[in-house]
Amino acid sequence: MTTTAPDTGRSPTGERPAPPKRRPLTLRRRESRAGLALVAPTLLVTIAVIGIPIVWTVVLAFQRVRLATLRKTGLFGEFTMDNIDRVLHTPGFAETLWVTLLYSIGGTVGSIVLGLVAALVVRRPFRGRTLVRASMLLPYVAPVVAVTFVWQVMLDPQLGIVNAWGQRLLGWDAPVPFLSQESTALATVIVFEAWRYFPFAFLFLLARLQAVPGELEEAARVDGATPTQRFRHILLPQLLPVIALLGVLRFIMTFNKFDDVYLLTGGAAGTEVVSVRVYEFLTARTDIGAAAAQAVVLAVVLIVFVLIYLRFFGRRVS
Amino acid sequence: MDRDVVETVSLRWLRRLVIAVFLLITVFPFYYMLVLSVRPIERLLLDPGALVVGFGELTVATYAEVLKATDDGGQGFLTFIRNSGLVAVAATVLTLLVAIPGAYAVARLRFFGRRQVDFLFLAVYLFPSIVIAIPLFVVFTRAGLRGSLFGLVLVYISQTLPVSVYMLKNYFETIPVSLEESAAIDGAGRLGIIRRVSLPLAMPSIMAVALYDFMIAWNEFLFALLFLVDKPNRWTVSLGLSLLADGVEVPKTVLMAGSVVLTLPIVILFFASERLLTEGLTSGAEKG
Known part of the structure; x- marks a missing residue:
């Protein structure tokens, strides 16, 4: 609750000597204490399960730690640059980074474009609109393991429906192994990403579209603006801040994504993104130090990209 | 015909078409999942392009296998x-x-x-x-x-x-x-x-x-x-x-x-x- 009384909590103490018995707390101080008490559990959980691990990852990145030697290593063992060095010079590092970047940009742009088109077509009421809108959210709410499996089966060269119909109707000579050949795997994964996350962009853009005052468009229509002109000059400028925000959010989330690529291709056929690589270091090689170093590199690269982005679009995002 | 009319009419049809495409790409994978889950694997291998389950081939053995201990x-x-x-x-x-x-x-x-x-x-x-x-x-x-x-x-x-x-x-x-x-x-x-x-x-x-x-x-x-x-x-x-x-x-x-x-x-x-x-x-x- 906001009280308008000026802050009287401190000034009296400076003037007279501290009274022998405790003064009752002012309303403002009681509010402050209540606030801290109520927010404490949130802070504790976030710091314990998110904050400390982030710091710890950085520490681990500079230590020689393997799963086998885990019990012997202390938090402040000897520090080394070995891990970082190893990560940067392991074959495939640059390629992984490049793939991650392509995947993130492709997935981000694809999902926003699809989401924008979807928001524009269901903007005005029509019969069955609620159902259509709900269906459009399905890819986003459904479990990732289930949807990746369906895609795998649909695209399967032997029993997938895409290849069956492609050969029957489109005259493909041979079945296309979409997820296991270098030339198509990354593109397929990006299309999957756009498909799965366009509902996220759709929700935000639809909410914004519905907040655009009707008079604006009405006035443009009276002035003789055609539908495409109204979109270009009225709607699009209204949507740009949301699109810029979505751009940065989706980029971050796609850059960090693990499940989708891991489940679709396992990182094979030129689709190894950084987080899949971290997972490989962590489990297959049980090299915790290298995994942490790789993760730190991932985070640093991400932060750099986000800063660059904010430098260009910062005003729109805020 | 002026540009406004052309655009309005064509966009109206385009809009319907796009809605249909979106419905298809969002709902179809789930429909396909359901259809496959009740077809016997031998039938699927014979005819991978089928979109409906034949009445005779409907099976729930797949679910039994998944759920049983x-x-x-x-x-x-x-x-x-x-x-x-x-x-x-x-x-x-x-x-x-x-x-x-x-x-x-x-x-x-x-x-x-x-x-x-x-x-x-x-x-x-x-x-x-x-x-x-x-x-x-x-x-x-x-x-x-x-x-x-x-x-x-x-x-x-x-x-x-x-x-x-x-x-x-x-x-x-x-x-x-x-x-x-x-x-x-x-x-x-x-x-x-x-x-x-x-x-x-x-x-x-x-x-x-x-x-x-x-x-x-x-x-x-x-x-x-x-x-x-x-x-x-x-x-x-x-x-x-x-x-x-x-x-x-x-x-x-x-x-x-x-x-x-x-x-x-x-x-x-x-x-x-x-x-x-x-x-x-x-x-x-x-x-x-």
Whole structure:
């Protein structure tokens, strides 16, 4: 609750000597204490399960730690640059980074474009609109393991429906192994990403579209603006801040994504993104130090990209 | 014909077409999942392009195999469903218990560091879960929490907490302060105000957040994979299904039956509460 009384909590103490018995707390101080008490559990959980691990990852990145030697290593063992060095010079590092970047940009742009088109077509009421809108959210709410499996089966060269119909109707000579050949795997994964996350962009853009005052468009229509002109000059400028925000959010989330690529291709056929690589270091090689170093590199690269982005679009995002 | 008429008419048709295409690409994969899950694998191999199930070939043997306990030659998904349900419900309840007071404080009370709380959420957003996963993997290995569902619940709380607090905070801010002030004048204390005034008013938003938390926890895969992989009786449905695919000689139709088992609860829950959820998730999005 906001009280308008000026802050009287401190000034009296400076003037007279501290009274022998405790003064009752002012309303403002009681509010402050209540606030801290109520927010404490949130802070504790976030710091314990998110904050400390982030710091710890950085520490681990500079230590020689393997799963086998885990019990012997202390938090402040000897520090080394070995891990970082190893990560940067392991074959495939640059390629992984490049793939991650392509995947993130492709997935981000694809999902926003699809989401924008979807928001524009269901903007005005029509019969069955609620159902259509709900269906459009399905890819986003459904479990990732289930949807990746369906895609795998649909695209399967032997029993997938895409290849069956492609050969029957489109005259493909041979079945296309979409997820296991270098030339198509990354593109397929990006299309999957756009498909799965366009509902996220759709929700935000639809909410914004519905907040655009009707008079604006009405006035443009009276002035003789055609539908495409109204979109270009009225709607699009209204949507740009949301699109810029979505751009940065989706980029971050796609850059960090693990499940989708891991489940679709396992990182094979030129689709190894950084987080899949971290997972490989962590489990297959049980090299915790290298995994942490790789993760730190991932985070640093991400932060750099986000800063660059904010430098260009910062005003729109805020 | 002038340009306006041409555009209006063609866009009207284009719009219908686009809606149809969107419906197709969003609904079809789920329909296909369902169809495959009730077809025998031999029939699928013969005719992979079929879109309807012939009346004679309908089978539920795939579901029987997925759900039966491993002792009876099945895949033991009933246990996984129980695990997933347990984890998701516990994570949801605990997240709400932590998030509601936190969100209320951030929305209403002035305290030291109130503005800085936003940074925490940004950090959670910005940092890949795989970064957090490494030390948690280490700690849980040491503390013997790997393979325990409790550890998983703890991680899920931290993953859903930022968004939950953010959504609830936005809602609390829309409740008029005067309502709470009149309760204070009537002699209610802080907790009394929250319990009697703010909570009942925020119920729609709390329900939306609860659904969101449940879905995230039910669908989650990475942490389940990292923490539970050695303990088959603790697997969640997501994990069990993904490992089933690695196994030898499991027909795709059985995989699809497992996918239906995994997806169905979420889809039912979602369609039952769609309006609540979409409005809850985007309230405050207008600010952009």
